[in-house]
Amino acid sequence: MKIGLRTIKTAVSATLSMIVAGSFGLLYPASAGIISVLSVTNTKKTSLLTGLYRLLSLALATVIAYLCFTILGFNAVAFGVYLLLFIPAAVYFKLSDGIVVSSVLVTQYLVENDLSWRIIGNEFFLMTIGVGFALLMNLYMPDTEKRLKEDQEVIEAMFRKILNNMAEYLNQHGKERNLFEKCNDLKAFIRTGENWAKKHAENQLISSNHYYIEYFTMRRLQSNSLKDMLRILNEITVEPEQAGNIQELLQYTAETFAENNDGQEILDKIEQVYEIYRKKELPKTREEFENRAKLFQLLQVFQSFIEIKAEFAKHQNEGGK
Structure with a gap:
């Protein structure tokens, strides 16, 4: 048992709460x-918000209970009417998390026959x-x-490995699986x-730094582009003289893939590859034309892959890490 x-x-x-409540002579210290017990959450911010919302919920419950018990008396019918009014009101004001706790405390008004x-x-x-x-x-x-930080290193290593494999397996169909x-x-x-990044952010009561959330979101978007690139590679056979340019581009990206790389140099290299293909002879067969079109599509997706990181780096430089 862990x-x-x-x-x-x-x-x-819970123990300290009961002891302190009892030492102040409060009624029902076990409450x-x-x-x-119900207010200990996974993060600092959620715990703070839970506490504030429950205090507001109790204030709302007390007002409604006062009206119901004053008009109908301290009885079960009045408590039922209270619930009919309080539950939808709490939901409307987004205080539904405090419905149960506040209602338990309201029953103590009922038991004490006192408000x-x-x-x-x-x-x-x-x-x-x-x-x-x-x-x-x-x-x-x-x-x-x-x-x-350790997760960042693992993720970047995984990206590097996949990019290297893509360069290695170019024109070798079947290995994409x-x-x-x-x-x-x-x-x-x-x-x-x-x-984990979201939990880390919610545990910063003063700071509003969302760097890690934005970082992992950026890498998730890049992983989507990476899969799109694989689908395209699975559909084309690149001409030998063209494969070299793509392989060099993928290998260079793998070698320089890192958190602090803003991607600008790779974008420049992509533009150079575009220029090389623009100067090549036009395709002579339908198959060559389709492969050239797929190759162009691959470069577009790859450019989008790098631009995701470039945009992230630009945002971080403007706003600060």
């Missing part, structure tokens, strides 16, 4: 512990203590930046990296 960090933080925050400032203050103190300790526990989060599988593995790894 006990995770979130489980430990949940247990500690503070339950609130804390004085004393009992209302009691419920708000319970909520504040519960969400407060949950947030306090979530202030500590393992640093995921090291993992993100293995590259398609590698592309799928690459995309799955990028998706995992995106999830």
